[in-house]
Amino acid sequence: MGEDRRMMVEKESAALDVEVSRNEEFDDDGRPRRTGTVWTASAHIVTAVIGSGVLSLAWSMSQLGWIAGPVTLFLFSIITFFTSSLLTNCYRAPHPVTGKRNYTYMEAVRSNLGATQVWLCGICQYVNLIGTAIGYTITASISAAAISKASCFHKKGHEADCSVADTFYMVGFGVIQIFLSQLPNFHELWWLSILAAVMSLTYSFIAIGLSMAKIISGNTGKTSITGVEVGVDVDSAQKVWKACQALGDIAFAYSYSMLLIEIQDTLKSPPAENKVMKKASFIGVSTTTTFYFLCGCLGYAAFGNKAPGNILTGFGFYEPFWLIDLANICVIIHLVGAFQVFCQPIFSVVETLITRRHPNIKFLTNEKTLIIGKSFKYKINLFRLIWRTCFVIVVTFLAILMPFFNDILAFLGAVGFWPLTVYFPIEMYIAQSNIKKFSKKWNLLQSLSILCLLISLSAAVGSIEGVVDSLKHYTPFETKS
Template sequence: MVKHDATAKEKCASLDMPRHAASESDLLDDDGRKKRTGSVWTASAHIITAVIGSGVLSLAWAIAQLGWILGPFMMLLFSFFTYYTSILLSACYRNNDPINGKRNYTYMDAIQSNLGGFQVMLCGLVQYINLWGVAVGYTIASAVSLEEMYKSMCSHKSVGEDPCKEVNTNMYIIAFGIAQIFLCQIPNIDELWWLSYVAAIMSFTYSTIGVGLGLSKAIENGSIAGSLTGISVGTVTVADKVWRSFQAIGNIAFAYSYSMILIEIQDTIKSPPSEEKTMNKATLISVIVTTIFYMLCGGFGYAAFGDASPGNLLAGYGSFNPFGLLDIANATIVIHLLGAYQVYSQPIFYVVEKEAARRFPNCPFVTKDIKVGIPGVWCFNLNLFRMVWRTAFAVVSTVVAMALPFFNDVVGLLGALGFWPLTVYFPVEMYMVQRKVAKWSSEWMWLQALSLVCLIITIAAAVGSIVGIVNSLQNYKVFSFS
């Protein structure tokens, strides 16, 4: 029912009114925008939704490539990098003054305010390609989980004979893409708080199941599998050992990746206290929680399967009983990734729609909202440009996921491409400008050394993942439904 219906219009208007009379200033923030309502907990939910994603499923495989010593060490190292650079980045939400300074609504706005010039274009290119890549990666991961649910049900019905081994992933990729066409119509990230809470609960659920299954499998085996140095040369060639180790580092980097949407999350937080203080608390909570889950899930997975750990941990249990637990885990992964896809995609939606409104301010197709309501239940602002463009985004992401459905390889490449520039380089450079860090001071040298080390790690991880994709493409038929 649309705007022409007077009843729907009145109900929609009534839903937009405050419950109690209030002055306009009470409803607006210092920048004239609608008052932000986010807290430590909503910000933590957004972060956990973004961070504890499909990347957790590849951590047992990553430890299998690196071993019991280097694997957990790299997880701790990346958790430190993520927390430290997130603190630097959150300091750049407001310019100069953490309480009264001008707000930067997006990561790109922060780059523009602090660095400007060519670096704005470079950041935009890297950030939005990476955000879009995450959407593709999450589409692939969801399809894998849907496929595993189907196989599990077939196996159970046939009492282990499993007549459904040949399942085409593309059908599940398309199904996930169709669901995202509808979810993409949610206007902005501030209205995603409910979806983030649901997604965060789902991520805890499947991570906990993964931990429990890994522990059960290790107990069933009667020993802790794996070795100190990971998969050995002989089982794989020297070259494969090197490339797979680099790729494993990229997978770990991807598992901690969320800096590219940190500013957007911070822009949902109410003040006082300052958004920086709240965001730092949310970051600390989130990094500690995710690191504990990663250590448990990756560690118990490797203890269960050793050097044979699968790329997707839940895919390694086959007909392991109770099969229903695996189905629950895979279902929660899909639900979680439905929300995480949106958290990562909203910054892209925002910048495209903002630019379209700037270029075509008098075009009703771009700027006009149509009130759509279910009387007495729900009201929604439908924008035709938003509907068309976001639908196209979901369709293109789905097509690319069908062309490159290699979970581990894509995850490793995304982690490598986004880690150094978005998690380290830009936050470090902006912080030094914001806080006027003197060149050649001890703080300046420490930050530059940190950036250099992370650049080397990123290059190694990217090379390893590209080699993996090239090898996978040799045995894959693009867009096959057979």
């Protein structure tokens, strides 16, 4: 009896060890244990936020001037952080700490607002994600072309014709993304996001340093309280359109709310995910706003009302050419990572929907592991390989068709800012907190939403006018930087 008792205890102990091991490997929802921290989440945010948008801020400031420009930047940062904090509570529902997890932005909308608004959210989110991927492909190719041009200007002089076609560089960027797109899970991109965040800070520092050097030299452009002057730089209609476009560019520079739930889903707990994500949002938004003010204001002070649309590729700076090359290399590396951060939610939702409908088709689920080196594993799934490759090819083709840097950024900012950064977070917060209709708090939140809607509409109109104007001088597949 004693021996049997001992064997039973050993079996129970072994079973308990297996269960403990399983609990260490999986979270409460049965998925592999999340390992994200406040720092990895902050890196994802910085990667998503400090992107191509920062390069257009000097131009945006030149359209708005010394008063409206900084005020607009500050207001966008406050609104973004405030609505992001509301959105962090929607990761779990109905309770923000103990409720059921929502893995995507759309699931959060479904849990808090019901199925009727999910389609609107999905259209806004995924159109914006795809558009951002197109925008990043355009920006990366322009930076790659700028490296070639900087060397050319250095050798042949600043007046030489050093223009190069962007198409080749877009195709090269697409090839890189086809490889990286095969990474199966968002949480496996933490290293790429940290690298991309470092790159974004590096090229921002370089842009700031070059602007300061130009200011110190005294060779600066003319600035004003109201920005570009009517009758001197632009006519009255252009002043209005470009000011609206500048609002869109700034809105795009703060667009990461569409990814917030997906980033939050990478966090380990305890502590509660919403608390960690609020800290990460504060770190991310504070860091980016600091760089935005420095890049925007110093860039405007350096170039004045003639500030280029892209501060690193518009060739307000020619020397030192190697430093400009380094900055653009950092831009490219950063956008390689940022492209994946924005595309992984698209990959996830498509693959989840298809595998749920056809769980028994091995083509959709079978994974083959390719071992490279001793420790790195690279998994290949045939369905993922085919569909993600096709997606990257389509994005690259669309980028080649629409290579309008500032106009595209403004349109993306206009389309995504109000619904994804303001409307849905506010509506979900109202529903989750049971805020009474027409109460003081409800009125304030709705007033903020209406104000941001008007800003988005004006930015959309300005960006569309810019695209129409650009199309007058555009030949498909022959765009040069």
